[in-house]
Amino acid sequence: MKVLAVDDNRTNLHILQVFLKKLGHDVILAENGEEAVRRFNAERPDLVLLDIMMPIMDGFEAARRMKASNSDRWTPIIFLSALNRDENLVEGLDAGADDYLTKPINFVVLEAKLRSMQRSLRLQQQSFDALRRLQAISDNVLDALVTIDEEGKIISVNPATERMFRWAPGELPGRNVNVLVPEPDHSRHDAYLARYREERIGHVLGSEREVEAMRQDGSVFPATLAVSEVLLDNQRLFIGLIRDISERRAAELKLRENAEQLRTYYEQTQSEQQLAMRLMEKQLHRRGLTDSRLHYKVIPAESFSGDIVAAATSPNGRFFSLLADATGHGLSAAISVLPVLALFYRMAKRDRSVREMVQELNQQLKEAMPVGRFVGATLICLDDSTRTGEIWVGGTPDALLVDQAGHVVRTFPSENLPLGILDAAPFAAEPVAFSWAPDSQLVLFSDGLVEATDQGGRQFGSTGLTDAMNGTSPRDRFERIEGALSAHLAESVAPDDISLMVIDCP
Incomplete structure (x- = not known):
């Protein structure tokens, strides 16, 4: 310890100094009360050994002044005096002394008293350390901490409270807590x-709720408040934890605005898609698709399909049919094939040849489609009177001619580029001529059919198609293919548009 020893007798003072240093303490010396008070304020000792009868200022007055100047911490004072009457002991304790030892000094007793005081000072230091830790934690909490009494008077606040409510340091303690509350609750x-x-019924204790809080300038902001109650030194206190949620409220408002915008956008998109679907259906579902010789199915990967099928009979009785597959899928792919439909039906009505139809379709798409967009197609024309036909395949899988038993008797390979890639001059538009036996059928399909994968990642493939057709009658063949594809996909969703067309050749 740092010990202040005070005595007007230099011999006594020297003896105390030797004794204290032997015990391992640091010693500060003073020869009168006035000097003792001055050294006490300058050195801040841990303990004082104080004589009573001294010149200039006696020990009683020196003790009183030391205690008055040291209110923030306890510094024990032990009087050392030859005065041993009871009234001297009482006067010393009233002056602020913590113990009393009569002269001549019993150094064994003094050593024991010093050890006792040192234990008490160690406990005091531990309390100070704990308090500093709690103060550091409180000062660095980002939320506001406000302690009030039962009357609503603010006892203490942390720095975050002063920053949050924009009060100067030290201004809030002593005020009514309603200075932090806007009307009508103020x-x-x-x-x-x-x-x-x-009533002792607290509706807000122990739970967090959202409230409105008020800064010193009167501005109001949203906050959360959690209140707990403690009993300290027989005094009931309330501790409020306040969190500014202005940023959270702003973020929630922004999210609601975004959600409303998304909802409006979604509704507009849905409305536009419904209109687009009605327009597409009007273009797709023409009278020619109801021909009894035709069996078809289109399965879109999304709401709209980039695969289309079309059929029409010319004024001269020739039957035209088209299966087309645009790049990609969805609405953009569906829009890409609309010009194909319009041109196909107009040219079929004029009984144009397959070659002319292919050339015109290619040129129109080349001029209208952006780079990287094209349309694979299979186009056929059947003349029932001669049992002959023409077929052009470009960018779609090979077309198949199957006999009565479902066996492939001829394959029409996909040897041409899709429509919309090359200009007219280098583009191959010559169809392939063919004839058929009674009860034959043409099978046309897009790559989405053969590439359809099941849950195990296996493709339906050309094998799946031929297996489904073999041994079937012309009447049941389409349903058998359709059933085999459904069984293959099971719960899986096809990654691409699927189109299938089976055409009876009378």
Whole structure:
């Protein structure tokens, strides 16, 4: 310890100094009360050994002044005096002394008293350390901490409270807590506390709720408040934890605005898609698709399909049919094939040849489609009177001619580029001529059919198609293919548009 030893007798003072240093303490010396008070304020000792009878200022007055100047911490004072009457002991304790030892000094007793005082000082230091740790934690909490008494008076706040509510340091303690509360609760807050004192029913204790808080300038902001109650030194206190949620509220508002915008956008998109679907259906579902010789199915990967099928009979009785597959899928692919439909039906009505139809379709798509967009197609023309036909395949899988038993008797390979890639001059538009036996059928399909994968990642493939056709009658063949594809996909969703067309050759 750092010990201040005070005695006007230099011999006594020297003896004390030797004794204290032998015990391992640091010693500060003073020869009168006035010097003792001065050295006490300058050195801040841990303990004082103080003589009573001294010149200039006696020990009683020196003790009183030391205690008055050291209110923030306890520094024990032990009087050392030849005065041993009871009234001297009482006067010394009243002056602020913590113990009393008569002269001549019993150094064994003094050593024991020093050890006792040192233990007490160690406990005091531990308390100070704990308090500093708690203070550091409180000062660095980002949320506001406000402690009030039962009357609503603010006892203490942390720095975050002063920053959050924009009060200067030290201005809030002593004020009514309603200075942090806007109307109408500002005027009612004292009544809330009075009712709680009477009923002891706290609706806000132990839970967090959202409230409105008020800064010193009167501006109001949203916050959360959690209140707990403690009993300290027989005094009931309330501790409020306040969190500014202005940023959270702003983020929530922004999210709601975004959600409303998304909802509006979604509704507009849905409305536009419904209109687009009605327009597409009007273009797709023409009278020619109801021909009894035709069996078809289109399965879109999304709401719209980039695969289309079309059929029409010319004024001269020739039957035209088209299966087309645009790049990609969805609405953009569906839009890409609309010009193909319009051109196909107009040219079929004029009984144009397959070659002319292919050339015109290619040129129109080349001029209208952006780079990287094209349309694979299979186009056929059947003349029932001669049992002959023409077929052109470009960019779609090979077309098949199957006999009555479902066996492939001829394959029409996909040897041409899709429509919309090359200009007219280098583009191959010559169809392939063919004839058929009774009860034959043409099978046309897009790559989405053969590439359809099941849950195990296996493709339906050309094998799946031929297996489904073999041994079937012309009447049941389409349903058999359709059933085999459904069984293959099971719960899986096809990654691409699927189109299938089976055409009876009379």
